[in-house]
Amino acid sequence: xxxxxxxxxxxxxxxxxxxxxxxxxxxxxxxxxxxxxxxxxxxxxxxxxxxxxxxxxxxxxxxxxxxxxxxxxxxxxxxxxxxxxxxxxxxxxxxxxxxxxxxxxxxxxxxxxxxxxxxxxxxxxxxxxxxxxxxxxxxxxxxxxxxxxxxxxxxxxxxxxxxxxxxxxxxxxxxxxxxxxxxxxxxxxxxxxxxxxxxxxxxxxxxxxxxxxxxxxxxxxxxxxxxxxxxxxxxxxxxxxxxxxxxxxxxxxxxxxxxxxxxxxxxxxxxxxxxxxxxxxxxxxxxxxxxxxxxxxxxxxxxxxxxxxxxxxxxxxxxxxxxxxxxxxxxxxxxxxxxxxxxxxxxxxxxxxxxxxxxxxxxxxxxxxxxxxx
Amino acid sequence: xxxxxxxxxxxxxxxxxxxxxxxxxxxxxxxxxxxxxxxxxxxxxxxxxxxxxxxxxxxxxxxxxxxxxxxxxxxxxxxxxxxxxxxxxxxxxxxxxxxxxxxxxxxxxxxxxxxxxxxxxxxxxxxxxxxxxxxxxxxxxxxxxxxxxxxxxxxxxxxxxxxxxxxxxxxxxxxxxxxxxxxxxxxxxxxxxxxxxxxxxxxxxxxxxxxxxxxxxxxxx
Ligand SMILES: [Zn+2]
Numbered sequence: 001x002x003x004x005x006x007x008x009x010x011x012x013x014x015x016x017x018x019x020x021x022x023x024x025x026x027x028x029x030x031x032x033x034x035x036x037x038x039x040x041x042x043x044x045x046x047x048x049x050x051x052x053x054x055x056x057x058x059x060x061x062x063x064x065x066x067x068x069x070x071x072x073x074x075x076x077x078x079x080x081x082x083x084x085x086x087x088x089x090x091x092x093x094x095x096x097x098x099x100x101x102x103x104x105x106x107x108x109x110x111x112x113x114x115x116x117x118x119x120x121x122x123x124x125x126x127x128x129x130x131x132x133x134x135x136x137x138x139x140x141x142x143x144x145x146x147x148x149x150x151x152x153x154x155x156x157x158x159x160x161x162x163x164x165x166x167x168x169x170x171x172x173x174x175x176x177x178x179x180x181x182x183x184x185x186x187x188x189x190x191x192x193x194x195x196x197x198x199x200x201x202x203x204x205x206x207x208x209x210x211x212x213x214x215x216x217x218x219x220x221x222x223x224x225x226x227x228x229x230x231x232x233x234x235x236x237x238x239x240x241x242x243x244x245x246x247x248x249x250x251x252x253x254x255x256x257x258x259x260x261x262x263x264x265x266x267x268x269x270x271x272x273x274x275x276x277x278x279x280x281x282x283x284x285x286x287x288x289x290x291x292x293x294x295x296x297x298x299x300x301x302x303x304x305x306x307x308x309x310x311x312x313x314x315x316x317x318x319x320x321x322x323x324x325x326x327x328x329x330x331x332x333x334x335x336x337x338x339x340x341x342x343x344x345x346x347x348x349x350x351x352x353x354x355x356x357x358x359x360x361x362x363x364x365x366x367x368x369x370x371x372x373x374x
Numbered sequence: 375x376x377x378x379x380x381x382x383x384x385x386x387x388x389x390x391x392x393x394x395x396x397x398x399x400x401x402x403x404x405x406x407x408x409x410x411x412x413x414x415x416x417x418x419x420x421x422x423x424x425x426x427x428x429x430x431x432x433x434x435x436x437x438x439x440x441x442x443x444x445x446x447x448x449x450x451x452x453x454x455x456x457x458x459x460x461x462x463x464x465x466x467x468x469x470x471x472x473x474x475x476x477x478x479x480x481x482x483x484x485x486x487x488x489x490x491x492x493x494x495x496x497x498x499x500x501x502x503x504x505x506x507x508x509x510x511x512x513x514x515x516x517x518x519x520x521x522x523x524x525x526x527x528x529x530x531x532x533x534x535x536x537x538x539x540x541x542x543x544x545x546x547x548x549x550x551x552x553x554x555x556x557x558x559x560x561x562x563x564x565x566x567x568x569x570x571x572x573x574x575x576x577x578x579x580x581x582x583x584x585x586x587x588x589x590x591x592x593x594x595x
Binding site: 005009019034 | 469470471474528543544545546547548549572574575576
């Protein structure tokens with residue numbers, strides 16, 4: 001025996017209605033108010049009707065016209081059909097037949113809508129790409145910053161920020177060395193990096209240039225060139241506005257759907273249940289290769305050893321199988337290190353001119369000591 | 375928590391006094407003023423895409439602020455919440471029941487009220503408001519605002535309602551879109567598409583209609 005959430009319409013109640021829990025018995029359907037009052041509609045007089053905004057609301061009525069029980073909880077109708085007396089079962093059968101009929105009508109409506117979508121889908125992909133590029137081009141860079149700000153509070157969900165100068169200073173120094181080699185509008189952004197205490201080997205950049213590196217990455221990297229490679233890769237996501245591009249892409253599909261259905265907000269909201277960071281930092285494969293190739297060029301221009309990037313990818317592969325900590329895999333799972341990716345990066349490296357490599361004020365060794373609490 | 379709706383019905387706004395630790399959730403644009411004893415945190419209502427699309431396409435705000443009284447002892451905090459349109463505001467009590475709200479109607483709610491986005495049925499499609507609605511459920515108080523005055527109405531039999539005037543309805547309400555007075559007079563008489571609502575249940579109507587509010591859905595193409 002289960003209980004179902006629902007409610008009661010009763011003229012005698014002060015508000016005319018109240019929430020109730022509904023139970024099905026052999027002798028009838030019972031609704032219990034929180035205040036303790038109990039209503040019972042006996043099986044032999046029970047009438048059922050579907051309705052409400054969604055069409056899934058079940059109305060249960062008896063002889064008293066002033067009393068209606070209602071519930072949208074799944075399974076209630078089935079339970080009335082199996083538990084209640086014969087008359088109630090007949091009522092369920094009648095309703096089920098009616099519902100099946102309207103469902104067929106609704107289904108054909110959906111099929112028409114789906115057909116329209118398929119046709120639109122066949123025509124649109126080539127146009128779609130152009131449209132996304134055009135749309136992103138139209139959006140001001142300040143929008144990236146705003147989006148990044150909105151998501152930035154989630155950064156700390158990974159762990160506390162590390163303020164020790166040896167670690168935070170190293171991250172900032174690497175970032176600042178890369179900055180002058182970015183296009184002017186990106187270099188002018190409020191680029192900032194936070195070191196977050198976490199065993200995960202991960203780093204990410206939000207639209208607008210707010211970045212985070214998890215301390216696991218600093219612990220696992222062999223040298224500063226590997227760290228710089230990851231930062232440069234992430235900066236290229238910022239530079240090419242991949243986060244907002246991903247959003248416009250998904251929004252574009254939704255726009256299509258919404259044209260067909262005359263609706264936007266809701267479908268969007270339905271898809272919106274995922275986390276903010278996941279949305280903004282989940283890029284397509286194309287975006288990843290772009291970030292790799294432009295990123296490795298950036299490291300070279302800033303005087304880091306470009307070999308740090310392929311080396312880091314190999315390092316990830318090497319850590320992964322032996323690691324007992326599943327988290328160590330996280331940058332890898334968001335950045336699958338395919339052999340082709342490494343090959344593409346290595347093919348580019350010989351053509352790169354490496355900039356001047358001034359001595360660093362911070363060292364990875366000192367940062368590591370700070371992370372160990374020494 | 376104490377609350378009072380002031381300047382009714384034309385320019386209603388909500389004054390809330392929060393005791394230490396108490397929180398009120400408000401639509402992101404609703405906060406007009408608050409004492410320094412409060413702490414405000416933004417949160418996505420219905421997630422991130424909604425907030426983004428609001429920016430891109432200019433629809434309804436889908437993220438909300440949690441305003442908390444951040445001091446202890448005998449201190450308290452005061453916050454004034456407003457709605458974007460000139461009109462009335464009402465407080466509704468939820469006791470385990472739920473309510474669908476049209477876009478723009480939500481002003482604020484107490485912490486125990488759950489905000490979600492719910493499928494509002496095919497019938498609501500043609501009204502220009504879309505298939506989904508903000509759904510408030512749970513236990514507590516929710517404040518809604520309207521353009522003009524707000525009147526509740528109990529529905530038993532079918533009632534024809536202009537879609538722009540309907541601001542809230544209970545989930546027991548069935549909505550069908552239809553043409554007012556036949557095809558010809560609908561298209562040439564100016565009334566056009568209306569909503570036919572059937573009970574049992576309660577709907578809330580606003581006395582004025584913001585025509586342009588729904589037309590944004592076409593503006594991005
Ligand atoms: Zn990446």
